[in-house]
Amino acid sequence: MLKTITAIASPAGTGAVSLIRISGPEAKRIASEALSLAKEKSQTGAKLPASRFVGLRKIRDAHGRVIDEGVLVIFEGPRSYTGEDVVEFTGHGGVVVTQKILERFIELGAQPAEAGEFTQRAFMNGRLDLTQAEAVMDLISAQTSLALRSANEQLEGRLGRICEEIRAALLGATAHLEAYIDFPEEDINAAVGAALCQTLETQEARIRELLASADQGRILREGVRTVIYGKPNVGKSSLLNCLLGYQRAIVSAREGTTRDTIEEVVNLRGIPLRLIDTAGVRESDDEIEQEGIAMTHGQLSRADLVLEVRDLSEPYAESILEVPPDAKHLLLLNKADRAHESWASQEGLKISCETGEGFPAMEDAIAQLLLLDEAHWGDHSVAVNARHQSCLVKSSKALEAALASLRAGEEPELTALDLRESLTAIGGVAGVVDTEEILGEIFSRFCIGK
Numbered sequence: 001m002l003k004t005i006t007a008i009a010s011p012a013g014t015g016a017v018s019l020i021r022i023s024g025p026e027a028k029r030i031a032s033e034a035l036s037l038a039k040e041k042s043q044t045g046a047k048l049p050a051s052r053f054v055g056l057r058k059i060r061d062a063h064g065r066v067i068d069e070g071v072l073v074i075f076e077g078p079r080s081y082t083g084e085d086v087v088e089f090t091g092h093g094g095v096v097v098t099q100k101i102l103e104r105f106i107e108l109g110a111q112p113a114e115a116g117e118f119t120q121r122a123f124m125n126g127r128l129d130l131t132q133a134e135a136v137m138d139l140i141s142a143q144t145s146l147a148l149r150s151a152n153e154q155l156e157g158r159l160g161r162i163c164e165e166i167r168a169a170l171l172g173a174t175a176h177l178e179a180y181i182d183f184p185e186e187d188i189n190a191a192v193g194a195a196l197c198q199t200l201e202t203q204e205a206r207i208r209e210l211l212a213s214a215d216q217g218r219i220l221r222e223g224v225r226t227v228i229y230g231k232p233n234v235g236k237s238s239l240l241n242c243l244l245g246y247q248r249a250i251v252s253a254r255e256g257t258t259r260d261t262i263e264e265v266v267n268l269r270g271i272p273l274r275l276i277d278t279a280g281v282r283e284s285d286d287e288i289e290q291e292g293i294a295m296t297h298g299q300l301s302r303a304d305l306v307l308e309v310r311d312l313s314e315p316y317a318e319s320i321l322e323v324p325p326d327a328k329h330l331l332l333l334n335k336a337d338r339a340h341e342s343w344a345s346q347e348g349l350k351i352s353c354e355t356g357e358g359f360p361a362m363e364d365a366i367a368q369l370l371l372l373d374e375a376h377w378g379d380h381s382v383a384v385n386a387r388h389q390s391c392l393v394k395s396s397k398a399l400e401a402a403l404a405s406l407r408a409g410e411e412p413e414l415t416a417l418d419l420r421e422s423l424t425a426i427g428g429v430a431g432v433v434d435t436e437e438i439l440g441e442i443f444s445r446f447c448i449g450k
């Protein structure tokens with residue numbers, strides 16, 4: 001029989017309330033016994049509340065002594081988070097009292113849950129598809145309102161639904177093709193061949209569209225890799241501090257202050273920016289500084305966005321930046337409060353970390369550049385993660401191969417083989433077909449009690 005699991009679902013530490021969960025076939029029996037008075041007193045304790053009704057109940061130890069009084073709710077399966085019988089007890093949020101309740105449930109036969117095991121059961125019992133289960137994790141770790149919105153959209157199952165539509169279309173095409181394998185005397189005529197090609201091309205385009213959103217997904221989860229770049233002393237660390245709102249990096253009038261790169265995430269109009277302050281780039285004999293500058297170049301090559309900072313208080317000089325091909329770029333002319341006249345006719349966004357001048361315009365420009373603020377977040381956006389991406393790439397490659405063999409008029413067996421591979425891969429996104437190993441990998445990243 002499937003084991004019954006239990007865990008503290010609220011964060012560790014002291015709080016107003018804490019939540020302990022039980023899920024599995026024994027959940028109700030365990031909860032009921034936890035309410036019982038000691039056997040020797042031959043008295044029974046309170047009854048369980050009816051499913052989905054709230055009851056004020058006392059959880060007792062083996063001697064019938066009260067551990068805590070709180071709210072008990074039973075969700076009878078399958079109408080529960082996990083699809084099994086679930087018991088939730090909300091008690092006083094102390095560390096010891098919560099731990100004691102957990103121990104009591106374990107004493108009565110529940111087993112401590114693994115990380116993500118509740119959600120894994122929800123998936124196993126068909127309450128969520130895999131993209132939705134992953135969205136639960138995205139929702140918990142969302143750092144901005146936009147990431148939250150994207151997680152909620154995924155939780156509603158949009159990505160899973162799109163993949164399921166693609167899978168259904170491919171399945172239809174495969175069945176069609178396999179019919180010809182079963183009747184080798186019949187050839188695929190031109191009209192049928194063209195119709196099949198059309199179906200595969202349409203689905204291929206849809207997969208490509210999903211893949212195009214992978215960058216957006218990564219950005220929402222991890223933040224836009226924003227590298228603050230420039231010569232020493234132009235005010236890169238000052239900019240980091242201003243955007244963060246506190247003194248994170250050392251600022252000084254001495255050139256070459258920053259050596260290591262410093263990373264912090266800020267929320268800019270709903271967009272998570274992973275700001276990376278770097279060592280100022282110049283010729284240097286100092287070994288440590290050279291190391292720092294090498295790191296700057298490394299960061300630059302992985303950037304999504306480069307904020308190039310230049311110093312308006314110095315006479316104009318050419319930019320030192322070689323912009324990496326696929327990063328967005330914004331030129332910031334800092335120290336506008338002390339601008340040198342030689343800059344008068346130069347392009348760039350004037351800001352001052354000293355006075356705050358130009359900051360709203362800079363935020364506008366960044367949002368505009370990334371087209372990723374709330375206003376630009378389309379109704380049909382999906383945020384593909386790295387795992388979805390790898391399934392989609394596999395599916396799209398196999399589909400291309402299928403198309404190529406179909407167009408070349410090769411044996412239908414060959415095309416069907418590639419189509420099957422494409423089907424399996426796209427099914428993997430929502431977890432239609434998946435191995436234990438992959439599931440374990442996904443759910444182990446959750447927290448205990450989720």
Ligand SMILES: Nc1nc2c(ncn2[C@@H]2O[C@H](COP(=O)(O)OP(=O)(O)OP(=O)(O)O)[C@@H](O)[C@H]2O)c(=O)[nH]1
Nearest residue numbers: 232233234235236237238252256257258280353354
């Ligand atoms: N007047 C004025 N001074 C500024 C402004 N921004 C930064 N500074 C000053 O410029 C100097 C250098 O600032 P930092 O932020 O340390 O410059 P950096 O680019 O990080 O320098 P390195 O770490 O050496 O590469 C400090 O003395 C700051 O106070 C500004 O907008 N106006």
Ligand SMILES: [Mg+2]
Nearest residue numbers: 236237257258
């Ligand atoms: Mg610095």
